[in-house]
Amino acid sequence: MQVAVDGPWSPLLGRLTLEAIPYTNPILLFTFAIAATAGIVVVGSVLYFRKVGYIWREWLCSVDHKRIGVMYMILGLVMLFRGFIDGVMMRTQQAIAIGPDSPGYLGAAHGYLPPYHFDQVYSAHGTLMLIFAATPLLTGLGNIIVPLQIGARDMAFPYLNAVSLWLTVAGALLCMISLFVGEFSNATWVGLMPFAELPSNPGVGVDYWMWALQISGLGTTFNAINIITTIVKMRAPGMGWFRVPVFTWVNMATAIIGVTAFPVLTAALAMLGLDRYVGTHFFSAGFGGNYMLYINLFWTWGHPEVYFLVLPAFGLISEIVSTFSAKSLFGYPTMIAASMGIAGVGWVVWAHHFFTMGMGPNLIGFFSAATMIVGIPTGVKAFNWVFTMFRGRITLATPMLWAITCILLLLVGGITGMMLSASVVDYTVHDSVFVVAHFHCMVLVIGGGVFAAVTYWWPKVFGFKLNETLGQWFFWTFVAGSVLVFVPMFMAGLDGETRRLDYLWDTSLRPLMLLEVVGIAVYFLSVFFFLAMIVVSLAKREPAEQDAWGTGRSLEWLTQTPVPFYNFAVTPQVHALDELSWRKANGLEKAQPSTYVPIHMPSSTGLPFIIGMLGFACTFALVWRIWWLAGASLLAIILLVIIRSFDKNEGYVLPAETIAAAERNLSTVSVIAEQSKVLPVGGHAEAH
Amino acid sequence: MASFTKAGADTVLWNPGADAHDTISARTYGFWLYLLGDALIIAAVFACYAVLNNPLNANGGPLGKDFLSASKGMLQTFIVLGSVLSYSLATVALKRGSKLGVSLGMIGAILLAVVFLGIGLGDLAALSAAGDGFARSGYLSCFFTLILTHALHMGFGILWMLVMLVQVGVFGFTENVVARLLNLRMFWQFQASVWVVVYIYVYLFGGAH
Numbered sequence: 001m002q003v004a005v006d007g008p009w010s011p012l013l014g015r016l017t018l019e020a021i022p023y024t025n026p027i028l029l030f031t032f033a034i035a036a037t038a039g040i041v042v043v044g045s046v047l048y049f050r051k052v053g054y055i056w057r058e059w060l061c062s063v064d065h066k067r068i069g070v071m072y073m074i075l076g077l078v079m080l081f082r083g084f085i086d087g088v089m090m091r092t093q094q095a096i097a098i099g100p101d102s103p104g105y106l107g108a109a110h111g112y113l114p115p116y117h118f119d120q121v122y123s124a125h126g127t128l129m130l131i132f133a134a135t136p137l138l139t140g141l142g143n144i145i146v147p148l149q150i151g152a153r154d155m156a157f158p159y160l161n162a163v164s165l166w167l168t169v170a171g172a173l174l175c176m177i178s179l180f181v182g183e184f185s186n187a188t189w190v191g192l193m194p195f196a197e198l199p200s201n202p203g204v205g206v207d208y209w210m211w212a213l214q215i216s217g218l219g220t221t222f223n224a225i226n227i228i229t230t231i232v233k234m235r236a237p238g239m240g241w242f243r244v245p246v247f248t249w250v251n252m253a254t255a256i257i258g259v260t261a262f263p264v265l266t267a268a269l270a271m272l273g274l275d276r277y278v279g280t281h282f283f284s285a286g287f288g289g290n291y292m293l294y295i296n297l298f299w300t301w302g303h304p305e306v307y308f309l310v311l312p313a314f315g316l317i318s319e320i321v322s323t324f325s326a327k328s329l330f331g332y333p334t335m336i337a338a339s340m341g342i343a344g345v346g347w348v349v350w351a352h353h354f355f356t357m358g359m360g361p362n363l364i365g366f367f368s369a370a371t372m373i374v375g376i377p378t379g380v381k382a383f384n385w386v387f388t389m390f391r392g393r394i395t396l397a398t399p400m401l402w403a404i405t406c407i408l409l410l411l412v413g414g415i416t417g418m419m420l421s422a423s424v425v426d427y428t429v430h431d432s433v434f435v436v437a438h439f440h441c442m443v444l445v446i447g448g449g450v451f452a453a454v455t456y457w458w459p460k461v462f463g464f465k466l467n468e469t470l471g472q473w474f475f476w477t478f479v480a481g482s483v484l485v486f487v488p489m490f491m492a493g494l495d496g497e498t499r500r501l502d503y504l505w506d507t508s509l510r511p512l513m514l515l516e517v518v519g520i521a522v523y524f525l526s527v528f529f530f531l532a533m534i535v536v537s538l539a540k541r542e543p544a545e546q547d548a549w550g551t552g553r554s555l556e557w558l559t560q561t562p563v564p565f566y567n568f569a570v571t572p573q574v575h576a577l578d579e580l581s582w583r584k585a586n587g588l589e590k591a592q593p594s595t596y597v598p599i600h601m602p603s604s605t606g607l608p609f610i611i612g613m614l615g616f617a618c619t620f621a622l623v624w625r626i627w628w629l630a631g632a633s634l635l636a637i638i639l640l641v642i643i644r645s646f647d648k649n650e651g652y653v654l655p656a657e658t659i660a661a662a663e664r665n666l667s668t669v670s671v672i673a674e675q676s677k678v679l680p681v682g683g684h685a686e687a688h
Numbered sequence: 689m690a691s692f693t694k695a696g697a698d699t700v701l702w703n704p705g706a707d708a709h710d711t712i713s714a715r716t717y718g719f720w721l722y723l724l725g726d727a728l729i730i731a732a733v734f735a736c737y738a739v740l741n742n743p744l745n746a747n748g749g750p751l752g753k754d755f756l757s758a759s760k761g762m763l764q765t766f767i768v769l770g771s772v773l774s775y776s777l778a779t780v781a782l783k784r785g786s787k788l789g790v791s792l793g794m795i796g797a798i799l800l801a802v803v804f805l806g807i808g809l810g811d812l813a814a815l816s817a818a819g820d821g822f823a824r825s826g827y828l829s830c831f832f833t834l835i836l837t838h839a840l841h842m843g844f845g846i847l848w849m850l851v852m853l854v855q856v857g858v859f860g861f862t863e864n865v866v867a868r869l870l871n872l873r874m875f876w877q878f879q880a881s882v883w884v885v886v887y888i889y890v891y892l893f894g895g896a897h
Contacts, residue, residue, distance in 0.1 A: 288740070
């Protein structure tokens with residue numbers, strides 16, 4: 001039944017042997033030294049400051065949407081850094097390995113990475129950046145902000161929310177451990193068929209990649225279900241569909257993509273798994289398999305996934321442009337329609353990733369036209385942002401700088417995308433680094449949006465602003481690095497450089513490659529400024545106002561800063577799209593509730609963490625074909641779920657006096673003074 | 689600047705009663721969304737079946753039209769629908785608050801599901817024994833996967849019903865138990881719908897390719 005694999009196999013450890021640990025590779029030894037040092041420092045400081053209990057109770061067991069969101073973001077940032085290092089390796093390799101006379105180090109004929117290793121580096125770069133950096137960063141932001149923007153206490157399913165997080169973490173762990181135990185996939189982040197099938201790829205690399213995607217995909221699907229249910233069922237009273245803030249709307253569109261597209265990936269990877277483990281022939285080159293079937297299924301998920309990532313970034317830009325122009329968003333209904341339109345059209349453009357498949361002129365025409373149609377709603381958004389800024393009172397704070405840059409990047413990425421949607425152009429530049437530069441412009445929109453949002457909402461979550469000076473240094477170095485890396489890449493692509501090359505024969509590309517390395521060095525500076533920004537801000541901790549930027553518009557700025565764990569002491573009644581602006585216009589922004597009612601809160605539980613770690617054990621065992629461990633951890637997960645269903649713990653109730661006391665401590669003196677001024681209205685609210 | 693409506697003297701700013709939302713409705717809605725995602729998994733397998741149901745992908749082995757029996761499939765369909773009927777009677781009993789009725793309905797649903805699985809898995813075993821197992825060809829890989837994906841759903845449904853039999857007995861009809869019974873009803877009807885599509889698409893149309 002099970003497919004025989006090359007090499008030794010034992011019932012206890014499966015394929016795992018001492019040879020799986022790449023202790024002969026100096027690069028990986030160096031990486032391991034860094035990772036181990038970082039791990040020892042983190043674990044050591046937790047032990048030294050006696051924070052084990054705190055971390056376990058307050059973070060790992062937390063079902064609070066804000067804490068979960070913060071953990072998602074930390075995961076995303078760590079993975080972003082690792083993905084960046086992969087990028088550094090690719091750029092330096094390509095800067096060295098040009099022409100037959102180029103030197104070779106560390107056992108490579110040219111450059112310092114042998115082809116097999118280089119292939120793993122770019123496969124890991126793509127997988128990590130999209131699945132384990134961008135996705136957790138955006139999911140984390142959605143987790144933190146969406147319930148606040150709609151005036152909810154938490155997500156609809158707080159426990160499921162924690163499960164989603166820990167499943168994603170399990171996938172990231174799988175990617176990380178592949179560095180030091182075994183190898184990662186060399187079949188690109190897409191998984192090329194039939195190359196990723198067992199006969200041509202008998203190692204564990206593809207298995208690592210496959211299971212990492214599979215388990216984190218499950219987490220993302222659950223999270224999408226959670227987000228939709230939260231938005232549909234838990235909006236504050238008075239918040240009709242056309243009073244939902246635009247970031248929440250894009251999360252709705254994104255979650256619809258998540259719940260419909262991710263299952264297709266699950267199915268495609270499950271079929272690949274069947275091929276690799278039990279010997280079916282879905283994607284085999286022979287035996288009646290069809291390997292183009294895989295790439296169609298993959299991009300049926302993959303293209304909606306692209307919009308899954310970029311739509312939240314559009315939402316972030318909308319919020320920030322409107323706040324820092326001190327104006328309501330221009331064309332709010334068209335923004336919603338455009339988001340939903342992009343999400344919908346995203347389903348019918350997947351074949352533009354492989355126009356060269358040979359699908360015939362009719363299908364090419366359809367997919368080409370469908371792709372061009374995406375430009376319409378995206379253009380609507382770009383114009384809406386510009387019109388929002390038009391005659392606005394613009395403040396060029398760091399978030400706004402990021403947002404404006406995102407619009408410019410979207411223009412470059414979008415227009416090159418339109419070029420690529422014309423199949424004749426695509427045939428010429430297919431698989432060239434022109435395409436790579438195009439989609440990096442788009443993912444830089446995501447990155448820029450995330451950095452904008454981190455700066456923008458940081459005070460809301462932590463109670464103090466990030467350092468503005470260092471934030472601007474970070475911004476300018478990041479932008480300079482992006483220009484220096486990706487403008488030469490566009491040019492190299494038009495000069496005919498194809499993707500994923502560990503060696504360039506064309507020596508005329510050397511100046512461009514060197515320019516890209518300069519860009520990477522500037523990126524390194526930006527990483528330094530980012531870390532400096534965090535450290536300096538943490539040290540200073542200047543308390544932020546409730547409405548940290550002074551021009552906040554939506555509900556999240558109405559509650560205390562930092563947000564108390566129960567979000568809103570009393571659920572607000574919503575009167576307008578920009579509720580806080582409405583309250584400001586009526587002089588009600590300082591109004592406090594005059595009575596408090598008890599709040600029902602979910603209890604913390606360690607079960608999601610345990611389930612996530614069992615998921616990691618199960619997938620790790622499957623990678624190494626340790627059947628007993630895989631079976632045992634799967635069984636343990638099922639039993640834990642059943643046992644939990646017998647648990648009668650329904651959370652706890654926070655008494656009204658506790659909330660009143662907490663609110664008194666959080667509120668500043670000035671707020672209390674203001675409160676007496678507006679008491680007639682607040683006092684009347686008491687009667688309801 | 690958009691013009692805002694003026695706040696009047698009777699404007700309500702806070703709504704302390706808004707917290708008590710209907711948890712059962714949120715849970716069934718969330719589960720319905722899960723079923724939507726699950727349906728997409730099955731749709732992907734169907735898409736593969738549509739592609740691979742082709743002599744080119746039979747690798748010299750049989751296609752569905754060579755071994756599928758529409759009448760036997762019809763029998764299976766009636767068994768599945770009978771199982772759904774039995775569970776529906778359980779939900780009727782739930783409305784009356786009868787523990788016995790709910791339990792009997794679920795036991796009936798389980799028994800019919802086991803009979804169904806016996807027939808289905810027996811067919812697959814016979815096919816494998818004849819040398820036409822899932823590793824024979826791309827087509828057979830997809831056929832086995834499609835049938836077994838549905839069978840896996842049934843298996844989970846049976847496990848769920850067994851757990852619910854215990855919970856109805858131990859807890860009675862608490863909010864949690866009722867929410868789970870309602871979700872299980874959706875799940876059970878979902879797997880039946882999947883089977884009906886399998887029957888139409890694979891058993892009835894399969895031969896006509």
